[in-house]
Amino acid sequence: MPAVSPSLVLPFRELDLASLAQVGGKNASLGELLRALAPSGIAVPDGFAVTADAFRQVIRQHGADGEIYAALEQLDVRDVTELAATGDKVRRLVRSLPLPPELERAISDAYAALSKSYGELETDVAVRSSATAEDLPSASFAGQQETFLNVRGAQALLLAVRDCMASLFTDRAISYRAERGFLHRDVALSVGVQKMVRSDLACAGVVFTIDTESGCPDVVLITGAWGLGESVVKGRVNPDEFWVHKPTLGSGFRPIVRRERGDKARKLIYGSGGSATVTEVPVPRGEREAFVLSDDEVLTLARWAVQIEAHYSARAGKAVPMDIEWAKDGRSGQLFVVQARPETVHSQRRESTIEAFRLRGKGRVLARGKSVGSAIGQGRVRVVHAAADLAAVQDGEVIVAAMTDPDWEPALKRAAAVVTDQGGRTCHAAIVSRELGLPCVVGTGDGTRVLGAGDEVTVSCAEGAEGRVYAGRLAFVREQIDPAQLPVPRVPVMLNVGDPDNAFRLARLPCAGVGLLRIEFVVSSWIGVHPMALLFPDRVADRSDAQAIRARTAGFASGPEFFVDRLASGIAQIAAAFHPRPVIVRFSDFKTNEYARLLGGAPFEPAESNPMIGFRGASRYYHERYRPAFALECRAIRRVREDMGLRNVKVMIPFCRTIEEGRRVLAEMEQSGLRRGENGLEVWVMCEIPNNVVLAAGFCELFDGFSIGSNDLTQLTLGIDRDSEILAPLFDEQDPGVMQLIETVTSVAHAHGRKVGLCGQAPSDYPEFAAFLARIGLDSISVTADAFPAVVARLAGAGKGP
Numbered sequence: 001m002p003a004v005s006p007s008l009v010l011p012f013r014e015l016d017l018a019s020l021a022q023v024g025g026k027n028a029s030l031g032e033l034l035r036a037l038a039p040s041g042i043a044v045p046d047g048f049a050v051t052a053d054a055f056r057q058v059i060r061q062h063g064a065d066g067e068i069y070a071a072l073e074q075l076d077v078r079d080v081t082e083l084a085a086t087g088d089k090v091r092r093l094v095r096s097l098p099l100p101p102e103l104e105r106a107i108s109d110a111y112a113a114l115s116k117s118y119g120e121l122e123t124d125v126a127v128r129s130s131a132t133a134e135d136l137p138s139a140s141f142a143g144q145q146e147t148f149l150n151v152r153g154a155q156a157l158l159l160a161v162r163d164c165m166a167s168l169f170t171d172r173a174i175s176y177r178a179e180r181g182f183l184h185r186d187v188a189l190s191v192g193v194q195k196m197v198r199s200d201l202a203c204a205g206v207v208f209t210i211d212t213e214s215g216c217p218d219v220v221l222i223t224g225a226w227g228l229g230e231s232v233v234k235g236r237v238n239p240d241e242f243w244v245h246k247p248t249l250g251s252g253f254r255p256i257v258r259r260e261r262g263d264k265a266r267k268l269i270y271g272s273g274g275s276a277t278v279t280e281v282p283v284p285r286g287e288r289e290a291f292v293l294s295d296d297e298v299l300t301l302a303r304w305a306v307q308i309e310a311h312y313s314a315r316a317g318k319a320v321p322m323d324i325e326w327a328k329d330g331r332s333g334q335l336f337v338v339q340a341r342p343e344t345v346h347s348q349r350r351e352s353t354i355e356a357f358r359l360r361g362k363g364r365v366l367a368r369g370k371s372v373g374s375a376i377g378q379g380r381v382r383v384v385h386a387a388a389d390l391a392a393v394q395d396g397e398v399i400v401a402a403m404t405d406p407d408w409e410p411a412l413k414r415a416a417a418v419v420t421d422q423g424g425r426t427c428h429a430a431i432v433s434r435e436l437g438l439p440c441v442v443g444t445g446d447g448t449r450v451l452g453a454g455d456e457v458t459v460s461c462a463e464g465a466e467g468r469v470y471a472g473r474l475a476f477v478r479e480q481i482d483p484a485q486l487p488v489p490r491v492p493v494m495l496n497v498g499d500p501d502n503a504f505r506l507a508r509l510p511c512a513g514v515g516l517l518r519i520e521f522v523v524s525s526w527i528g529v530h531p532m533a534l535l536f537p538d539r540v541a542d543r544s545d546a547q548a549i550r551a552r553t554a555g556f557a558s559g560p561e562f563f564v565d566r567l568a569s570g571i572a573q574i575a576a577a578f579h580p581r582p583v584i585v586r587f588s589d590f591k592t593n594e595y596a597r598l599l600g601g602a603p604f605e606p607a608e609s610n611p612m613i614g615f616r617g618a619s620r621y622y623h624e625r626y627r628p629a630f631a632l633e634c635r636a637i638r639r640v641r642e643d644m645g646l647r648n649v650k651v652m653i654p655f656c657r658t659i660e661e662g663r664r665v666l667a668e669m670e671q672s673g674l675r676r677g678e679n680g681l682e683v684w685v686m687c688e689i690p691n692n693v694v695l696a697a698g699f700c701e702l703f704d705g706f707s708i709g710s711n712d713l714t715q716l717t718l719g720i721d722r723d724s725e726i727l728a729p730l731f732d733e734q735d736p737g738v739m740q741l742i743e744t745v746t747s748v749a750h751a752h753g754r755k756v757g758l759c760g761q762a763p764s765d766y767p768e769f770a771a772f773l774a775r776i777g778l779d780s781i782s783v784t785a786d787a788f789p790a791v792v793a794r795l796a797g798a799g800k801g802p
Contacts, residue, residue, distance in 0.1 A: 201330020515782025617655025
């Protein structure tokens, strides 16, 4: 497309990142994408930019710029009423200014050329703002100006361009610039005119090349919903979410480590009112239950995102995580990148410390949604139904709304926390909350209905992916951990991790990996259904259980596939977070009474008088009562290791009573495609039964290592039910008999070239026990994250003797 009036209109293909002063961050980036990355296969819709010079020419007419900036320079942006009045006055003034004839001709000619290039007389375009201080690494300006979609025809385009220019002076944009020290006179606006992608007939969303909550740089987060992308960006819907692991993606694997299906209740489509109209409509149930992207499409977007990040990082000479918008054309089925800008929260953090919040009190949960960040906040509820309610917001209140609007930022700065009915982790409410450091729970569905104005609440984002709003002000602690200041222990310290939602944050600790990943946590919290009930649904007689199971598995090909997918996702997220450090996954070790409490579990579990030493661990895996379910566990592990390439995963057999039992379990694993030694697969065994020590040499022939379960080993050595309050004073991991067993198994294992670890709380509670473990040469100790700093400190000076 030939350039027309270069000082006023420039084609995207003539722009690059050096053009920011002329056309703003968004348009400069689109030019960079088209010139540098489109040749490698990344699809970007074409278009042109109305330059910042054109904007300045418009507002200088009749001396309007003097009136505009005089009003803004006198404004106190903290006064919401005054801000609204001044913003409205300035926008009206800009919209009243005619476009100079030369500019009208340049825009019309460029639009005609763009339409012709797409084989249309009047093509549909998106009209987007691109401020000259926008999309900087230190300030995103995300959502500060307006976007106009489905604009068709030269006259409609000219009106949209003028309205877009006026949007440089939205209340939110005025406040954003003032709060961040940008002079209003120094910021101009370029208008981007881009060919529309017909995502109203398909789907659209956002990609981050970083985990938005933890800042982990090794994953790509993709969100998406049906219809035009504004639904996702502005938080109108709860979108689907997909996480992809970058290192193994680059090695040719298919590492979609997690999928979360959003409800996607409504979508934006082209309106019937002609040009520049869009309308919101409900989404049919079938589409709501389906993911918006196939696995191949998710992986394509992830590869594009990694390419874009690599290119921008090379240009900057440092890592530049990216925030990318994508859309799928419903007519052609083709994916497109429609925007790319630097991520502005985690990429700007310089501190090395990990801030950890932890609730100490308990309370009634009033609302649940997706957590943004990991902080905790509390205050009185302020329900905001419309912008007019913002003037009443007081410092330290919890803002509750159906969704937030970027115009609300001045009020959000005064809030203690934010709760919304709608939205996902990449919507504007989430982005602004991250920039402001506010705990934010999005997508509650009913927050505005169940949270009463004036009620005292605690908003917690410190409990994983699920954010919770509790009644009352609960006690909590806030800790700062500086990983760089932790000493180096004599014995490598690993973590016990069960909750995948915390994995990316915990992986920042300088640990040696994950010494114990209990499958039970993933099964109970992410699946909630007995695997045999998914394999044999006809045996679930309870109607309510059967109905609940059908609801949970909706959208999956089958019940077993639901189990494998969810279990693989939970394991993969932890394995990806700690990659390439080892992650030892223990197969399920529910007791029969615990299994029976899962949905549909009762018909499949025997009643036992002492489940602690009953039908648990290895004995289940080859027994017909559970053997088919164990095959599902193996399928999940194989998916993580072979399909996703996360071969840092090792597996461990719990409560293996005899050597013959060990052989039978290994045979079952082989039948499910898990062969010890194949592609580096290590199989460990728990050492928690005295027989594991007595016959340690025999177990060494079958397994690659031992993990000492000190609780069960103490229980079975001393003959004490560890749950007995009466016998609690006798329960002691430091009993000489227990310590002798630990020393013996360590010695025998090392003689056979096998490693030995220990997972338990005792090293953090007893310095002398930590010293003992260091002295006997234990290969690793695995503890909970909250105990990690204390254990590391104790082990750094432990075991100075021979």
